[in-house]
Amino acid sequence: MFRRSVLDVNRRTFIKSLLATLLLSVSQKAFPRPFFTSPVKVNHLRPPGAVPEEIFPAKCIRCGRCAEICPYRSIKILDVRYGVFAGTPLIEVEKIPCYLCMKCVEICPTGTLRPVAQDEVRMGVAVINHRQCVTWLGIALCRTCYNVCPFKEKAIHLDQLRPVVDEKYCTGCGLCTHGCPVNPKAINIEPVYSFEKHV
Amino acid sequence: MFNKYGKIRLLVQFLAFLVILVNPFLIFYWHFDFVQGWYQSLGVGNLWFVSPLEGLESILVSKTIYLPLLIGMLIPILVALFLGRVFCGWICPINFLCELEDRFLRLWGVKKRRDLIRLPRATLWFALVGDITLAMILGAPLFVFLSPPGLVGREIMMAVFFHTLALEGVVIIGVLVLNLFTRRFFCRYFCPLGGLLAFLGQRRRLRVVQEKEKCQRCGLCVRACPLGLSPQEGESQSSYCWNCGECIDSCRFESLSFQWVQGSGGAKR
Numbered sequence: 311m312f313r314r315s316v317l318d319v320n321r322r323t324f325i326k327s328l329l330a331t332l333l334l335s336v337s338q339k340a341f342p343r344p345f346f347t348s349p350v351k352v353n354h355l356r357p358p359g360a361v362p363e364e365i366f367p368a369k370c371i372r373c374g375r376c377a378e379i380c381p382y383r384s385i386k387i388l389d390v391r392y393g394v395f396a397g398t399p400l401i402e403v404e405k406i407p408c409y410l411c412m413k414c415v416e417i418c419p420t421g422t423l424r425p426v427a428q429d430e431v432r433m434g435v436a437v438i439n440h441r442q443c444v445t446w447l448g449i450a451l452c453r454t455c456y457n458v459c460p461f462k463e464k465a466i467h468l469d470q471l472r473p474v475v476d477e478k479y480c481t482g483c484g485l486c487t488h489g490c491p492v493n494p495k496a497i498n499i500e501p502v503y504s505f506e507k508h509v
Numbered sequence: 510m511f512n513k514y515g516k517i518r519l520l521v522q523f524l525a526f527l528v529i530l531v532n533p534f535l536i537f538y539w540h541f542d543f544v545q546g547w548y549q550s551l552g553v554g555n556l557w558f559v560s561p562l563e564g565l566e567s568i569l570v571s572k573t574i575y576l577p578l579l580i581g582m583l584i585p586i587l588v589a590l591f592l593g594r595v596f597c598g599w600i601c602p603i604n605f606l607c608e609l610e611d612r613f614l615r616l617w618g619v620k621k622r623r624d625l626i627r628l629p630r631a632t633l634w635f636a637l638v639g640d641i642t643l644a645m646i647l648g649a650p651l652f653v654f655l656s657p658p659g660l661v662g663r664e665i666m667m668a669v670f671f672h673t674l675a676l677e678g679v680v681i682i683g684v685l686v687l688n689l690f691t692r693r694f695f696c697r698y699f700c701p702l703g704g705l706l707a708f709l710g711q712r713r714r715l716r717v718v719q720e721k722e723k724c725q726r727c728g729l730c731v732r733a734c735p736l737g738l739s740p741q742e743g744e745s746q747s748s749y750c751w752n753c754g755e756c757i758d759s760c761r762f763e764s765l766s767f768q769w770v771q772g773s774g775g776a777k778r
Contacts, residue, residue: 332743367649368571371563373550374663377670378533387667390677397663413542419550419559420567421575449569 322499339469346391350504352496353487355401357385357398358408359424362459363504372397376414376423378385387493401433403484403499410483411462418455428429434499436466442496445472455486455497473497514754514767518598522605523573529602529662547662547744549653550581557581560659561589561709562702566641566650586709593710595713597696597703598753603657603681604696607688611735614689624737626700630749637704652701657684665721692735697749707748715752717745723764733759740765 348363350356357376359370376399377385384406385399392398401408410431417424436455444450456473458465464479466486475497486497529547537543544553551558559581568574597604615620629704640652653659657680664678687694696703717740725740731739733755738744740756747763756767 364575365571369567369573369651371548371549371559371650372659372663373559373563374666375546375550375552377547378536378666379544380539383670385670387675389675392656394563396677406744417545417552417557419552419581420578421566422574441660448656496687 330387336360339467340497340498347393348504349388349392349398349400349500352498352500353402353404353484355399355403355408355482355484355499355501356504357399357423357434358410358412358433358481358483359418359426360433360504361422361424362506364507366422366504367394367398369420369421369492371420373419375417375419379417380407381411381413385414396421401484403487404476405488407484408439409483410487416472427480431481431483433484434501434503435477435480435486436486436497437500438473438481438497439495441491442494443473444492444496446496452491454489454491458485458489460485513759515758518753519608521599522608523598526602526605531663533666537669547666548596548600549659549662556605558585559583560653562656562705563650563653565705566644566653567639570644570648570650574627584721587715589706589709591713592715592752593713593748594703594706595715596706596749597700598751600650601658601696602661603684605695606661606681607693607696607735608683608703610685611689611692622692626687626691626694630697632698633700633704633707633749636699637701637708640701644730654684655680656702657681657695658702658774683741692737696751697736703751711748713752714771715771717718717752717754717756717765718768718770719743719745719749720764720766723762727761729759729761730756730765 317369328363332380350363356366374387374397379386386402387399388398388400389395410428412428438446440446445452450469453468453471453473456462456468457468460483461479461481464476465481466473467492468474480501482501484499487495487499490497521561528544532544532710535543544551546552549560549563557577557580559578564578564582567578575588583595644650644652660677660681664674664681667673667675684695691697719740725739728741730741734740735753735755736749736751738747738750744750745756752767754767
C-alpha cells in the first residue's frame, strides 16, 4: 500500500506555510526589534547628558547635528528599523567610545542632550565581570581599563592591583570597555541612568 | 522681466541645497564644523535654526519647554509670519529636486503637464493636524523623522558619514514619483511642515497681488503655478500660495507682482 504521506499536506498549504515562514524570517531580519523597545542596552548608550529613555524619542527632533559634530564619529544615527527610536543617536562603546569632548551636548537644539559638565556625564556605569577579568582571575596583571580611564583614581582605582569602579565618579564613557583586551569584554557599561523615571 | 524670479529662485534653491550637500563633506573630511545640520535644525556658529514643526512637536510630545529650542524657532516663524511659505518655494531641498525633475522633463520634451491626481486643498490641514495628533499619541514626533525636507539632508549625511543610505530614503523617491503625476503632490496635500508654514503665513505681508485691469485672463499663470492655484482668480492671496513667483514670471501683461501688503487687510479677498 502507498500512503500519501505521514503529514497530509497538499501543495497549497505547503506553499502557504513556506511563504509564511519566509515572510516571518525576513521581517525578523529586517525589523530585529519591536517598534517601541529602546535600543539602549549594555554598551549601546545615548550620548552625554541625554534625558531618560522615557522621553528621549519624544524630545529628540532627529536633526543629526550631534552625529555630524562628533569628531570621533562615536555617534551613529539609527534607521527606520528602530521604530519610534528611528533617527535618534546611539554610541556603541565597543566600537568607538565617547571621548567626552562635550561638543554634541553644546549643540543639541532641543535639550535632549542636556548641557552638563564633563564630570557630570552619566551615560552608564562600568561594571567589571570578575569571572572574565584576567586580573581578577589572577591570570595576568592587566590594568588597561585603569590606564585609559579619563577619571583615573576616581572612577577606576586599583585595589591590590585589581581594578575597582566607583559609580560615584564613573561617567560611562566606555573608554575602558573599548580598551579591554579580553573577549568577551570583562568591563561593560550598563546604562542604568537611561531607565530612571523622568521627573 | 521674463523669468526674473525663476532665475533668482533657482539660484537660492541651489545655494540652499549646496549647504546640505557640501557641508557633510566639510565636516567629515576636514572637521570644519562651523555649520552643522540640515533643514530640520541648522546651526551656523552660535546661530541656531529649528524647523517650527519639529520644534512644536518636540514641545507638544515631550510636554517640556527648552528655551534655546524656542529661540531657534523664532527666526523661521517670523519669516513665515511675514513672508509666508517661502521656505517651501525658495529653500526646501525636496522642492528643489522636484524642480530639477520638472526641468529634466521639459528638456525631454514633455511640455504640457496636467495634474492627474487632484485632492481638496484642505487636505493639507488634515495632514498637519493628523501628524501632530498621531505624534502625540505615539509619543514620538513621527514626521520629523520621515519629513522629506529633512530626509534629503539626512540621506546625504548618512552617505558621507556612514557610506550607506538609510532605508527611509524611499520616501524621497515616492515624493519624486508622485511629482510626475501631479506637480508637487506631496507639498500640496500632505506636507505637515508646509501646512504649518501656510497656517503661520495666513496674514503674511509679502503677497502676489493682481492688478485686475491689466489681466487678460489668459490662464498662463494658472498653468505656471506649481501648486495648481489660479492667480488670475486671486488665489495667490490664499494661505496655500508659497510666493515662488512662477506666476509673475509667466504673466505677459505684468498684471501680477510681489507687493508688501500693509496691515492684515486682504487676508481673504
